[in-house]
Amino acid sequence: MFARAGAAGLSVVRTWVHTNDPKFPFQTGPGVYNEQAFQALDFVIAEARRSGIKLLLSLVDNWKYYNGVDQYVDWSTTAEPRTQARPSHDWGDPDPKRGQDAAQELYELRRHALFFNDTSCRNLYKNHVYAVVNRRNTFTGRLYKDDPTIMAWELLNEPRCETWSVPQCEAILQNWIEVMSAYVKEVDPNHLVTIGSEGFFGSSSSLAHMNPKSWAGDMGQDFVSNNAVKGIDFSTIHVWPDHWDRHDDEFQAKWILGLADISARVLHKPMVVEEFGKKLPIDGRHLDNILRLRDPVFQETYSAIEKSLVNGLATGGSIFWRWDLPMFEGAGRGEYGVAPEDSTFDLVTQHATFVNRWTTSQPPERHCKCECWIPHSDVFTRTCKNLPKVCDAYWEVMAGANELNYTAALNALQRTEVQLGHRLIALRGLQVYGTKSDCCHPGLGAFPKGCTWYPSFSA
Template identity: 35%
Template sequence: MDSQWREKKLYPIVGAFAIVSLLYLNFKDNLHFTFPEVVRNLPEMGFVGVNHTRFLLLDDAAAREFYVNGWNSYWLMEESARRHGPARRRVSEMLRKGADLGMTVCRTWAFSDGGGGGADALQLKPGVFNDRVFKALDYVVMEARRHKVRLILSLVNNLKAYGGKTQYLQWAEAVGINVSSKDSFFSDPSIKAYYKSYVKAILTRRNSFTGVKYSDEPSIFAWELMNEPRCDSVSSAPTLQAWIAEMAAYVKSLDRNHLVTIGLEGFYASKSSKNYETNPGDWAASLGSDFLNNSAIKDIDFASVHAYPHSWIPEAKLEAKVKYLSKWADAHISDGENLLKKPVLFTEVGALSTMEKAGLYDRDVLFKTIYDKIYNSARKRGAGGGVLIWQLLVDGVEEYSDEFSFVAGTFPSTRKLILHQSCRLRYASNDTERCIYT
């Protein structure tokens, strides 16, 4: 046998194979294989930029204005991690259904930390990642590109769900760091380093399906620093302000292609603000966040606002909720135009499906209120950049549901309302593609 192998000169081949195998096993985590045929089969997309109070599509020489009709489906990465191959169809189905409704932007979680993330946590401990879950996020990003949907990827939760800042504090305590309060998340150097390490891992990630780095991926609309940042004490407001400035600058240092936003709910902190009275109650000013000061930070490209009339003013009748939402929208759009000089995107607007008035769903009445505000702003080239409704599901993912969630197809009136908004915003963006909303 030895003589046969020598004669056929197979030893060098076997040796070369062994060396290549050894190199792969030792360095496979640093190797990235691109799949040009995958990228070729994905639609061309450009990045989104801003020009003062307006979003712009940068995929053509005209830099056409871009107004957003979109939605939230926070669960895409988790569902993608739980399923494999064809079983991931619900993720693809959700993105397809959103696109079929003319919606162009989806906001979703790009975090799942420690014990809060369970078996499908992305970040197991600071700087240590579950590659299986990272590949699940890769799939979400690829499928968004396939359906020409752009993603707002949120990087950490203020709330405990999916780990959030509570998990970061626990990691710090476990190595002997003195955590005086939950607000230490925004001030402790070690915890800030944990967060930066996570951000760097996400932004420099190379998609395992396409070979495209996240920082170069046009299907990503923006990075969101945190979902609904709040402080335990209003005295921590300066700390939060400094944290936003530091982290926004850090994101920009790694990625100049994408927009950055905060993830604010939009509460006014100062009684000197002319729009302070639009807060849903005095409690809103005690959370340490400040819509005007926070959003004015130079590396924040657009302001984010949430709206939940049913939760924020629960005892009010529908008519009062409509009046409140109308004033809330006017206040923030006005501040975007006159003070911030930035677009304002309502990144969460949620409403119940109960019926209170003339056989109409509360959800439809409230959605139409905010949709009309955005459309009227778009016609005047104002700062109202768009709305992302909370939240859409498809059949089979009811476990991710909350009181504001719904499957779009089960509410024909809501579906028609969404389609109508998609069409008129397309026309406002000077998109000449035919649009049908019946």
């Protein structure tokens, strides 16, 4: 899978540092690890490194019981012991309506909220973080905290602390993010840290109208305050048309572009569209369903991300859910599985090419002794030219971009044109590279197939 991902231009894979399957526990008890499972993770990291893939590793899951939030609460020595049988581990689809009776649902949600504030739960989480970052990989010999194959740690997959059941949840979750992000940075200062949240706004936020539906305001998250925390290096959002019952293309684009704008303008941090996908009928993964149902969702998502990149917003990448990896005999690909032979995967690789080109294209800083190469093409040639005036104009506009006038700088960038001889070159959406080889690199440079070269132009 890693080899095929690399060949397709993909660079990051997200996976778990836990388990949601009782047959394969990662922790068999609080702080007690299944060595065979840990060695399996060692192998995953070693193979990713061999294929040039980076990993985004999620430390705990909000949804499934095994090694998830609810099991931590049951392991706690300071929380009240459980008085009701725990829910089936199959429960936990991210849907506010869980199919439980009202009393059971309220009990479970209040118990779930203890994870974020209970003393023993916090200590168990910290112990887990410490054990993981100080793990020595049995295949590479490196400590996890020293391994550049790991791009980032994710605090918790889709943290939710529901305010309708515990009114203090928003403040409790905010404090948990502040404390735990600082702790991860303390024990591992080498890696990026993100939350893993969906991007909701609290119900009292002036931006709550951006939420997919009103229930999202009660999930305890607040995109701005949560991601403004010093220990959080980049924001994440998820996009789930099926789980959220928001199938309109207009919402999807507004959600991605709106949060990218806030991440750039308010947080000054990059944003990753960390999860998105489209469910297919369990018995209906036929070609027509992929083309009719799934591909349009991927196209709409990628279109919004590409628009945000061209407009200079903070989108740093996207991760689709999920690669079909049939590890277990007879398991099938599941409702969300995307296989390399699907038409969807063609959309993935096309988008990867676009993102690689745009994220590689960065105007050199003013103080660097770099050149300023931009693409130039006509009917016969694809080449790059060194045009220092373009970079000078760019930094003239963006000089104050990191201050409160970030939006004004971006707006000015959209309007600015540079006079070069008889040509006017617009800065909006212009790709700029520090070297000619960067600009002409096939796939990563200005042109998917690289520059054209002719013997007469060799000088």
